[in-house]
Amino acid sequence: MGRLFTIAEMTLRELVRRRGVLALLLLMPLAFYLIRRDGYVGQSIRSLMLGVAWAVSTAALFATGAARELEPRLRLAGYRPHHLYLGRMLGLWVLGLVLTVPFLLLVLVDAPDFVRYGGVAAAMLCCVAVAAPFGMLIGAVLPRDLEGTLLLLTVVAVQMLIDPAGTGARFTPFWASREIATWAVDRTDDGYLLRGGLHGLAVTLLLVLLVAGVFTVRLRRRRHIRYLPAH
Structure with a gap:
């Protein structure tokens, strides 16, 4: 467990020292919420969930890319693949939970009293839980940040435009948060x-x-080792 916590701490330190990045991560969910605030309250809260999902996924994407050069040295130091991806995921989950606190407080102050605030918190927790491994998976499969960012943008756009009641919506990664948010805002039955x-x-x-499969295969290739031809 000590090595997992070490990688989690490294991930948090790398992200926290980039204050501009943190400011942008906070700005995106806030913008999503404020844009829809003049309309139906359910739309603003659902948009907030997508903003949180986008922010945490983006942080996971860039954290995965930034650690790519460090991973071979950590492997040589005795860290196993699961130490690296689980530790980073743990750090991202912690960061995501911290980021959700001000937005949960915003909903508590700004949203009407009929909203189920526990459901809003559960939807945010679901966003963070899914977004961290989702962003890491994209960062591991697509090594270039630009392609990964465009893919994230596409997923969020589809999630925002698709009919949540349709069958295809169930195959989107953040459908769960929309269902829970619907239960929280519209006070629907517990099936949601x-x-x-x-x-x-x-x-x-x-x-x-x-994520475990991709990282295990990639880190066991040991690209940092070069074998000299036999003479």
């Missing part, structure tokens, strides 16, 4: 909460397994 919770748990576990 159950479906959202199960979907979020399943997607998180699937993404963690995919």
